[in-house]
Amino acid sequence: MLPILPGAPWLVAHRSMLGVNQPYKVTLNCQDYVLWQNTQRNIFALENTCPHMQAPLSNGWICESHDTITCPFHALEFDREGRLCKDGLAQGQAVVQPLELHIKDDLIWTYGGFEPRLPIPDLIPRRTAGLTFVGVAGEKSIHADFLSCIKINYDFNHQNGSHRKSFKIKDNPVHRFESDGYFAKVEQTFIRERNTLKEILANPGLISMPQSYNSNLEYTFPSTTMFDGDVDFGQIPQFYILYPETDRRTKTFVLCYGEWKNPLFQLPGLNVLAKNALLKATAMVVEQDSATLESLYPQQKPKIRLPKEEIMLYVEKLYREWQPHE
Ligand code: FES
Ligand SMILES: [Fe+2]
Structure with a gap:
């Protein structure tokens, strides 16, 4: 390869x-x-x-x-x-x-032994200054190619499909998309339906998610996607990491950081519960994305286009310009 x-x-x-x-x-x-x-x-x-x-x-x-x-x-x-x-x-x-x-x-x-073409990004230290490291969630190898795996992080239409069951997102308007070379930023709002008690008991992290909340995403191509939701727990930026293991297998894990703004979550017992709930909810997101990615048929030229896909086209362009032989 x-x-x-x-x-x-x-x-x-x-x-x-x-x-x-x-x-x-x-x-x-x-x-x-x-x-x-x-x-x-x-x-x-x-x-x-x-x-x-x-x-x-x-x-x-x-x-x-x-x-x-x-x-x-x-x-x-x-x-x-x-x-x-x-x-x-x-x-x-x-x-x-x-x-x-x-x-x-x-x-x-x-750099895996190659001549560096991009500096090591400072997104993670810049966005986690003063925050505590909560843990790593969702570490796994996805049986899918790197391009498909990175595109799902820039896909603002899959919430209602891949993540339908747990997060019940009704809409996620994107207010802003800015890109500057290999760096990009997105602001969006999630509007959710209420979860049932059964769903919350199965995934306590859902308690932290209001019915409407804003989220910021920042991207440093190709390794890192930051998701920072303004949720009830406090500030909990998550960094979705990807790297190519082979042409058909992609490694992922998520680094979770946090600062609990709700004083309740600063109590030792609740703090641990909140951390575990966050890691569990994050791992579930990874499972849902990887289940989608591992189920896809080989890529063809799409016959249908959806709104908000220009962000996905942006990352695909970066990839193809780097990788002109594909
Ligand atoms: S010592 Fe490594 S294969 Fe023999
Ligand atoms: Fe996803």
Whole structure:
């Protein structure tokens, strides 16, 4: 496969997803890598293929005292630079290629070995200053191509289809759409029908959503979509992250941040409940989108157009101009 958007910065993980001294596998543009974090919060990354007989290093284990990873097949040990080690001592040149990471606070970015074509965006730190990190929701691999996955984040007509059951959105007028190169902004209002008690019990996060509320979206192509709804909980921006694993598989996860403006939610017990409800509702959104994406037939030229699709056409244009061979 030809790489998807080579030179784009990809956010492959939040530090909290890695654990400590545990291998974490990342697949980016058909290449597998293993990442691990030591107790001092240093993060290392190597290609995942053992140079002996090609076992996946991510199935191996970390030596805490040497910051090395050991292959699960014949227990050869490699350091952070990909050199073979014995008892923690490196022997000779690198035999496994390291992956260059760009770590910004807790965000782990990489260009996947390509020449950078865009800077690493500052959207997340800019929009989360002073907020607490709530957690990661909806981490999964979607069996769909990257373009389809990114387009759904710019699709302002799918609320009534893909998200019909839970959010009961009657209308979502878009008031503003501005774009500046790879950055775009949208303002919209959600108008919802009331939820039944049964629906709220199944998904308590719905309590936080008024019947009419404004939301801001900000996009930094191609990795990040910020959704910031003005809901009763407080300010809870969510960052929907995407990166291409293969030409048919796309990784997603959502970083949730928050500040509870309602004093009730500052009580320890309710705080935990509110956080869990937020993460659960977010994971449900991801499930609904991925169920849609995984059900689609191969793309054809649409015979019908809906209003508000210019935003989707904007992102498709960015993608196709980057990726002229498709
Ligand atoms: S395959 Fe890794 S040590 Fe043999
Ligand atoms: Fe969606």
